[in-house]
Amino acid sequence: MFEVLVYVYENYWQGDACPELPRLGRKLSAxxxxxxEIQDALVWLEGLNIAAQGTQISFENAAPTEAAESSEASVHHSANSAFTPQSANSLRIYSVAEQVHLGAESLGFVSFLEASGVLPPHMREIVIDRAMAAPGDPVTLDDLKIIVLMVYWSFGEEPDALILDELCDDTEFRLGH
Incomplete structure (x- = not known):
């Protein structure tokens, strides 16, 4: 499934250029x-589209003062996804299922992205949701990096150049100074 997602990211790097899912499925088959793999990726992408659209609709419907507060919003998983401002002192507690499925390495990477200020809470929640929908127990760090890229892609954003390097670079053979 992740090979398909990488192909979609590389070939439709502007999310709005991506065809509707049935047509995308035919292109992937071709x-x-x-x-x-195509079916798994399309189901996963549909969940991503729903999450991203729900987030964007909620931000668009927020009043001007609420919109500023919503930049620090977090997603609540329910039938009616609602946004509430996240306090600067708030802490995200991961469920046991999330800890098991994501693993320490992936959770540490999510924490790194948050601490770097490049993964706002609403995007973090979509990353966690899509990681929970991904195969693997635990999800590998490389797969999580693809998920993060796809979440940025779904919002029509490109991560900062240094973060993009971190997401795309194979750090296995990198030497620390």
């Missing part, structure tokens, strides 16, 4: 991807 590109030679396995039908099961």
């Amino acid at each position: 590109a030679g991807f396995d039908a099961e």
